[in-house]
Amino acid sequence: MAASDSSSDDSLYPIAVLIDELKNEDVQLRLNSIKKLSTIALALGVDRTRSELIPFLTETIYDEDEVLLALAEQLGNFTPLVGGPDHVHCLLPPLESLATVEETVVRDKAVDSLRAISGQHSPSDLEEHFVPLVQRLASGDWFTSRTSACGLFSVCYQRVSPAVKADLRNHFRNLCQDDTPMVRRAAASKLGEFAKVVEVEYLKSDLIPMFVNLAQDEQDSVRLLAVEACVSIATLLQQDDVEQLVMPTLRQCSGDTSWRVRYMVADKFTELQKAVGPEITKSDLVPAFQSLLKDTEAEVRAAAAHKVRDFCQNLDSYQQETIIMTQILPFVKELVADPNQHVKSALASVIMGLSPILGKHNTIEHLLPLFLSQLKDECPEVRLNIISNLDCVNEVIGIQQLSQSLLPAIVELAEDSKWRVRLAIIEYMPLLAGQLGVEFFDEKLNLLCMTWLVDHVYAIREAATLNLKKLVEKFGPDWAQNTVIPKVLAMSRDQNYLHRMTCLFCINVLAEACGSEITAKLMLPTVLTMAGDNVANVRFNVAKTLQKIGPVLEPNCIQTQVKPVLDKLNVDSDVDVKYFASEAIAGIAG
């Protein structure tokens, strides 16, 4: 772009347009012009963007949060438009003021953009421009700027001089001890990422004390965030240091008076396990896990229960089985009879995963009774969670052991009065069928699948139809021909028109799986017969079905059998039937 000296009108034009648009009453128009900011910057060129556009944005934007949010986002991508990394620091003033805005989403976006452009600053630019910004924000009057500051330390620390680093650490310490809990929370949530960039000696001397303080904060909302930081910090230290510097605090947190903190420990347990290593896991985390599994608060027990499989899996293989059998399993057994259904449900979703770890003998003797007990639980979710995880057990001991109890459990779920429970069990049916084998299925489960096709609830009928398709894909077209198709076709003569329609929906999905011959020989005649049904809905669905199965049929068959029927439907008395018939005719032709 030629930056010639054009007349003053031309050179002011883009900014003048922007100013005008930004005064518009309609916030949507203001928003649109901010979103086109890059276009304006391009028109101005890098020099004038730096000298006019950016100052204008810094000084005169006081607007609705929506507009400010768009602006914060735009500025994050503005580096090329101001002339590249050498000039990126001129984006800092507008972003600094956006980072102090009350509305959380705006200042979060401003912080994101600042983080994004920090990497484009040279170390000297960082020290000259970026770090002072961080310092100003960290000393701001109102908590919003101090909160924003917390997110900016880790991105500039590594490339500045030692003296500046010391200053940054000091500021961060002040934020960790801030009067306002909001700021302390922000600092605690950023402590982990800051720890990752700080040198190990300063991690130990400066950051660990901050961590310990935050973990003892008077507000539990701060303490629980320290638990998250714990994972990052432990990962960065040697074992001895972890034992000395981190574990005392972690032990405190797992016995904290506030359930929220204990919950956080339970939630992060597998990450903690990885971070502290196998030795400390054995000495400290196993007892901690036991107390979490027995916690007085159900939410904490449930969070711990979720972690049972992963925790056990990640135990050091030396003594793994002993530890699980003697120290974890007794507590797990108690949870099977927990008064709270969420706890039981959480356990049920993972308990089967212990089977591969403990092996066949232990599974049969110790785990099987637990599975069977949960299969009979009064809460349907518990039963469902067991059923959905059968594959791990199948690998170890084979399904047969379970199948006696399995069947009544499946049937009960399949007939549950709540349709969502029925829906969930249908979704597991193809998996179960595959694991239990075609004979078991035919004997016991086939009837169930057909019953679902005529359920009162449409979502169930729909899922049942899809289920059929998957079963056919699993067991093959011959099986379909012998067991499924006759029953599906029988529905075409049902008195209830909804069932007759379901028959057509089944044919829709079965055609492709069964292939051209079976479709033409067995299913097509029924479809064609239903073209004379006295309910219009059935008739137009015939048209739709013919269109759907068209690709599976031979062209000759289409010409001689399908087209005449469609032509007849095309002049039907019902307008919808005519519409779908004409659609089908066009679809088949094309």
Added chain:
Amino acid sequence: MSSHRLFGIFGEDVPSSEQEGLFIRKLRQCCVAFDFMDPVADLKGKEIKRATLNELVDYITAGRGVLTEPVYPEIIRMISANLFRTLPPSDFDPEEDDPTLEASWPHLQLVYEFFLRFLESSDFQTTIGKKVIDQKFVLQLLDLFDSEDPRERHFLKTVLHRIYGKFPGLRAFIRKQINNIFLRFVYETEHFNGVAELLEILASIISGFSLPLKSEHKQFLLKVLLPLHKVKCLSLYHAQLTYCVLQFLEKDATLTETVVKGLLKFWPKTCSQKEVMFLREIGELLDVIEPSQFAKIQEPLFKQISRCVSSPHFQVACCALYLWSNEYIMSLTEENSHVIMPIMFPALYRISRGHWNQTIVALVYNVLETFMEMNGKLFDELTAKAERQNV
């Protein structure tokens, strides 16, 4: 019948010299917690504690000279042991659900009663009290305002009010902590059950502010009270919030512009229920506004009101139009008709020509009629202009 002696565990008489020791022993007894989640557990123990607490309430109410210095820390200890607890997890939606009440209320209620009588006792000495009722204690008390049980919050409200009154040294701290609670509520969680109760306390605090208002207080209005209007569950505390705002304006009318600008900034965009609340608040505000302040905010305000009148939601439109049923607002409109009528006219004209709701049409006609009477010349001009634009 209140007693001013404590009796021993077998109901025996205990000499006056030993009453203090007995008092302390009974307080310590009441520090033991009972499990109310299990309704049949330890019924005898629960009953003994209940009776003891009752006895203590009577003792402290009618007794004279019972509040000796050694009992203060014991009292606080008993209260802390019973009240201070992490509230259980809850997915309580205050707008939809019924609250889960405190299972241990039979004991808790008596502890609160006791606490109040303690604070309100004529024997209560602030100089001794402030050693045990410190910032840490108050902070834990404030956390309890998130209790789901409205009875508990009611007690807490009174307790905190007394503490605020009796301990000037704690006032700034209490105000700051309430700020923190509100700010967290607005910007982080949008969940806190005690906002209404805290606002009630604040209303009386605000009414006690001396003039000129300190900048700390003005900042509270701008940065805490106004943003409280943003939250989704505003309906739970809007009445108390409005009252606080109006108290501020009563103290310093020059804050009107700030308040109106703040409300306009946070004006609801999609929630009609909230819009109606905002309009009611504007109505109450205008009812007491000074004419000089009115002139400052009329333009942006009536632009918003014009949008409200045009709302397809009839309640919003209705509420906006009802503003002119207020005589004072009517007179202000008349005084400033040259500004307000051009802003309102296009919307009113449009609606008068057709709206799905007949009540709205009728209300609009009424308003237009009053406009015509106020300033016939301008009315005709605006009508002509509107008709030209329509053609």
